[in-house]
Amino acid sequence: MKVTLVAGARPNFMKIAPIIEAIRQAGAAGQPIEYRLVHTGQHYDKNMSESFFTELGIPEPDANLECGGGTQAEQAANIMVRFEQELFANPTDLVLVVGDVTSTMSCSIAAKKLNIDVAHVEAGIRSGDMTMPEEVNRIVTDSITDLFFTTSEVANTNLRRSGVGEERIHFVGNTMIDTLLKQRPRFVQPAFWSDLGLQPQQYFVLTLHRPANVDDAEGLRTLIDTITQTSRNLPIIFPVHPRTARNLKQFNISAPNLHLVEPMSYLQFNYLVERARAVITDSGGITEETTVMGVPCITLRNSTERPETVTVGTNELIGTDPAALPPYMERLFSNDWKQGGVPELWDGQTAGRIVDILLRTYSSKTQPATTN
Incomplete structure (x- = not known):
């Protein structure tokens, strides 16, 4: 299967890096999966982006849509137009988006307009604050998503309340924590x-x-x-x-x-x-x-x-x-702060679970593909 991965802003890099690694590992083991990485350029600072790519082991994007600047509406429109062109030029079986930035919403819309399945990593989270642009992005993205990868039971409950069927909700953990645990010895x-x-x-x-x-x-x-x-x-x-x-x-x-x-x-x-x-x-x-x-x-x-x-x-x-x-x-x-604990499945293995689910879901729909 072919997966188009979308990253648009700094938080996306940490969420996408372990998924790239898991896809590469699956491909090297003979699994029929490959990816194409698209950077929308929503937030792009050459020095910061290059440092993140190097530190987190992210390869150079296959495409940079260069959609920085403008109002939120202008940026969303630019991303949709250019991502649609990207999908015409490079057909895919699935568009995978992460987080809640403008790129997440815009690329999901463009994909669904072309009848391409969308998977949302970090689906179902809600603040309840509609003054936050991110909340709008979350709600719109989840309203058209096909596969929901969640970080918590709270997110699962939010999705169920909105009418999402249980078979499409996959509680997998947190890819941000995959990156944190891998990189912690290298701080x-x-x-x-x-x-x-x-x-x-x-x-x-x-x-x-x-x-x-x-x-x-x-x-x-x-x-x-x-x-x-x-x-x-x-x-x-x-x-x-x-x-x-x-x-x-x-x-x-x-x-x-x-x-x-x-x-x-x-x-x-x-x-x-x-x-x-x-x-x-x-x-x-x-x-x-x-x-x-x-x-x-x-x-x-x-x-x-x-x-x-x-x-x-x-x-x-x-x-x-x-x-x-x-x-x-x-x-x-006063050293009276609560001890705290680690939420369920925040164990550094989330990306592997995501790729396993993708392979199970799409193995009967796609032909074997070579890895990047």
């Missing part, structure tokens, strides 16, 4: 570690990017002030998005223990996370990694599409009001 100390005199458990990692947290001057100032004032003067390492960096400069927001650093490679960032006292974030994927590494995490959001990181893992969802933060910081310094 690399960032160059600024020594410059800032960092010591394990004696600093915080901060990531903020959601408009609700970073676009309002007074809101951002109050949030940063609260974080820095409750950190007991420990360094706060903030790998900052360019737009957020501009806001901090424009709003004249700073603190002696707040250290803005450039976005890091995967291996450097996770070295930092693994050794942190805690992570403070408004991201989703980071909460999965902190859960597996046993690092306390505080999420500055009102809802999460990854509730297992709270119910099972080390994450606490505290909302967007900075006033909620101090009690959690006190718990950290």
